[in-house]
Amino acid sequence: MVRKLAIILLIQLFLGLSISDYVPKTNHSGKLTPVATPYTDNNRIILFRIGMQDHSSQEFKRYGLHDANQLVLASGNPKETMINDFPKGLNASVNRNLSISFQMPNKLQYGAKFLVPIIEASTAIPQMSVFVNGFMAGLIQIAGLSDKNDSNYDAYGNLYELYIPPEFFIEGQNEIILQVERCLYCSSSEDPFLWFDWDYIEMEALYRMAEEPIHGRYIKMGSSVATERYYFDQSAVDHLPYVLKWLGIAYSGNIMRASCFSNVRNSCSAMQEYYEKLKEYNTGAVAMYLYTGDIQLTSAGTLAPEAASKLEQFMKRYGDYIQYYEVDNEPSIFNRSKDVNIAIARWMNENKTRYAPHLQSVAPGWSYSNKNGLPIGWERDPVQRRELENLTDLTNGHAYGTSYLEKEGGSFFETLKTFESLQNGLPKFMLNTEIGTNNKHLDPSKYGAQQKQSAVFDRNLRAHIGFSNIFMQHAAFFKDYELFQTDFQGKNHDPALTQAYSFGNDQESRLKIFRRLALAYATHGSPLSYEIMNRNEVRMKKVYIRAVDTAALQPLPGSKAVSDKILISIVNFEHEEIHLRFKVLMPDKGIFDGERIGPGDVYRDAVQQVNELKAEPWIEIEAVLPPGESIQYILDKR
Structure with a gap:
């Protein structure tokens, strides 16, 4: 049974309330105590805020709850002593659950946004489920750098936000339950490592329609698709x-690592067609074209004419298609020069306005190696990395397995060293061009996972959902890291027969894990209303629905790619099969057709054609999801 701390907040909020409709007598921003009546703060309508906005949890009790199950606020603000009984966060071994109850005379017209600034969290990448009146609104992935067994840990903080649709709220008493969740494969052994502390928790009423159903953080995902690792030929275009x-990343403005290479003959044979195909599916690209192993610099430290000409020709031909350019790949591992990297970054800054003014530059895909390179080991030195970071728009940092947590050479810790302060997220957007696992990576045994290869891949992706902005699984068809089987000849292979790579031993595949997380966190557009019809069957079940209209997305910079698809995603985070019936409010009345992609190890078996879904303007959907599975409807109006 969920242990409750019920805070009864008497909220006088009416349908259609806007900023201009409500003028508070006082501004309660920064109050030590929870707020019992709504107020405005920087043009935001705050339903309640519990705690001070001071990057500290000192006003709260450590963990555990007050002996009384309920803390009732009849009206106005509670006494200051009450806040000291509120927990500083959640800890799976102490207080796994927290319930907050509050009153609303009327439903919210546009829904709400739940905010929780995390000031410290464990390295296990804890998850916090959020249930509103018994139904799951989201599962927030929380990144942390803290190890309580190490007195030299570094704290990392970030703000996490969750859109809650208006259909979740009711007139009268409402209840929000926050709960720490184990990894899908882990046992109770993981519990001591699942904890996080907050600065405050807050509920904000939206006064207009949300632009995006934010799910913790706004992130984009991707991978790389090439034939035999390096060739962007017609087979790569076809697949x-x-x-x-x-x-699950099509149509949402996600990003792929996609570029042929100046030193690989025939690598670019169908690059134009490849970029056009990305545009067709409203997907962007990060490119890295120039081979840096043999570049000569002028006496002024700039690119020699031959290298500059190669970059110029690439940008002239493809600059309109790409959104990002990556300076280099793991420069120390491949014995590359820091000065050459700096020269490329400077060339991009000085010339991109002529060829691709929208383009953003990305720091090298750091390996953080302390061996090789010129000077030797320069990648490990945060001061020398900062020379590149000062010249680029986004940072980078490759991370496999749980390497991101290594205090020497791990991307998360090394990024902290580069930027020195990470108390409010990263100070610079991060685009990771390589993450994931190889077949030797295993989840740490202390977490008790039965499927250790699956668990470590899942944990790696969830960590990047928690702290990165854009990230790419290393490569879809790269042996030992692959999402898909690679035992075929590309030019003779039917893409519909593409098969998921299997770890064996009844473990979940990388594809299943990637897809589950992509559908939950990386499908984008304006949110569509939905209502669950078999409510009793899914009450307090970790099943997540995400319905978006991609037509609301801004065109991608450069390519101007857009989409008009409706994406309806259903994700089962439970260990059990879920039967779900729900209806979605479509943007227009009419007939919708498309595809339904669900469970299956071969693409042809996973996809089904969907015809004649009649929206009046609601459509009804029924689905059965096995444990950990996901389904997506990709729909067009006829």
Whole structure:
């Protein structure tokens, strides 16, 4: 049974309330105590805030709850002593659950946004489920750098936000339950490592329709699709749509690592067609074209004419298609020069306005190696890395397995060293061009996972959902890291027969894990209303619905790619099969057709055609999801 701390907040909020409709007598921003009546703060309508906005949890009790199950606020603000009985966060071994109850005379017209600034969290990447009146609104992935057994840990803080649709709220008493969740494969052994502390918790009423159903953080995901690792040929073009749709990242403005290479003959044979296909599926690209192993610099430290000409020709031909350019790949591992990297970054800054003014530059894909390179080991030195970071728009940092947590050479800790302060997220957007696992990576045994290869891949992706902005699984068809089987000849292979790579031993595949997380966190657009019809069957079940209209997305910079698809995603985070019936409010009345992509180890088996869904303007959907599975509807109006 959920242990409750019920805070009864008497909220006088009416349908259609806007900023201009409500003028508070006083501004309660920064109050030590929870707020019992709504007020405005920087043009935001705050339903309640519990705690001070001071990057500290000192006003709260450590963990555990007050002996009384309820803390009732009849009206106005509670006494200051009450806040001291509120927990400083959640800890799976002490207080796994927290319930907050509050009163609303009327439903919210546009829904609400739940905010929780985390000031410290464990390295296990804890998850916090949020249930509103018994139904799951989201599962927030929380990144942390703290190890309570190490007195030299570094704290990392970030703000997490969750959109809650208006249909979740009712007139009268409402209840929000926050709960720490184990990894899908882990046992109770993980519990001591699942904890986080907050600065405050807050509920904000939206006064207009949300632009995005924010789910913790706004992130984009991707991978890389090439033939035999390096060739962007017609076979790669043919396989690309199947991969994008099966991964669940098509049409949402996600990003792929996609570029041929100046030193690989025939690498660019179908690059134009490849970029056009990405545009068709409203997907962007990060490119890295120039081979840096043999570049000569002028006496002024700039690129020699031959290298500059190669970059110029690439940008002239493809600059309109790409959104990002990556300076280099793991420069120390491949014995590359820091000065050459700096020269490339400077060339991009000085010339991109002529060829691709929208383009943003990305720091090298740091390996953080302390061996090789010129000077030797320069990648490990945060001062020398900062020379590149000062010249680029986004940071980078490759991370496999749980390497991101290594205090020497791990991307998360090394990024902290580069930027020195990470108390409010990263000070610079991060685009990770390589993450994931190889077949030797295993989840740490202390977490008790039965499927250790699956668990470590899941934990790696969830960590990046928690702290990165854009990230790419290393490569879809790269042996030992692959999402899909690679035992075929590309040019003779039917893309519909593409098969998920299997770890064996009844473990979940990388594809299943990637897809589950992509559908939950990386499908974008304006949110569509939905209502669950078999409510009793899914009450307090970790099943997540995400319905978006991609037509609301802004065109991608450069390519101007857009989409008009309706994406309806259903994700089962439970260990049991879920039967779900719900209806979605479509943007227009009419007939919708499309595809339904669900469970299956071969693309042809996973996809079904969907015809004649009649929206009046609601459509009804019924689905059965096995444990950990996900389903996506990709729909067009006829």
